[in-house]
Amino acid sequence: MEISYERIYSAQQCAILKTMATEISREHFAPITGVAQVDYMMDKFLNIDTVLNEIVRDGYIFEFVLCDGVRAGYLAAVNEGERTFLSKLYLYREYRGRGLASAMLKRVKEIAEGSCSVYLTVNKGNDDTIAIYRKWGFEIIDSVVTDIGGGFVMDDYIMSLDL
Numbered sequence: 001m002e003i004s005y006e007r008i009y010s011a012q013q014c015a016i017l018k019t020m021a022t023e024i025s026r027e028h029f030a031p032i033t034g035v036a037q038v039d040y041m042m043d044k045f046l047n048i049d050t051v052l053n054e055i056v057r058d059g060y061i062f063e064f065v066l067c068d069g070v071r072a073g074y075l076a077a078v079n080e081g082e083r084t085f086l087s088k089l090y091l092y093r094e095y096r097g098r099g100l101a102s103a104m105l106k107r108v109k110e111i112a113e114g115s116c117s118v119y120l121t122v123n124k125g126n127d128d129t130i131a132i133y134r135k136w137g138f139e140i141i142d143s144v145v146t147d148i149g150g151g152f153v154m155d156d157y158i159m160s161l162d163l
Contacts (some may be wrong), residue, residue: 001068003103008062008074009055014048017062017074021046024073024090032125033152040150054078060087061111065104067095075104077111077118083160084112086120105136109163117163121156130157137161 008017022042029038044050054060060078064071073091077084086108091100112118121144122129130140138159146154 004066006064011048014051018046032123037152040152077108083117083119084115086118117160119160121158124155124157133159
């Protein structure tokens with residue numbers, strides 16, 4: 001199995017990303033948050049303009065992860081100096097359990113070069129994902145409820161991994 005990464009720069013890639021993210025999120029998050037919140041979040045946070053602004057203005061790195069040349073998932077992270085924010089790390093169901101997520105975390109650690117830690121937010125009801133992050137050494141350091149508009153909130157743990 002060959003794992004590689006494709007940096008996302010263009011509007012066309014952002015459109016592919018949104019389609020991919022919507023498919024993965026509906027499958028994974030709809031049972032936790034409901035389809036309406038998933039669709040709202042995709043339209044708000046993964047529209048082409050928002051992603052391109054995060055890349056150009058904020059320095060985020062968005063990448064597709066490829067398994068044997070096929071787009072299997074995606075990640076997004078931004079190095080903030082002392083720490084790096086892991087914004088997104090998602091795989092299609094059929095690619096889970098093959099070591100790709102661990103490879104993606106390794107890639108995030110490369111993005112985090114010079115940082116002391118990597119942190120992320122994860123939905124409190126996302127038990128399987130929380131267990132994976134714990135297995136990788138992340139610890140829950142806080143929790144936060146964020147009003148994202150549209151009558152929706154994100155009820156998350158903040159997890160951190162010392163590097």
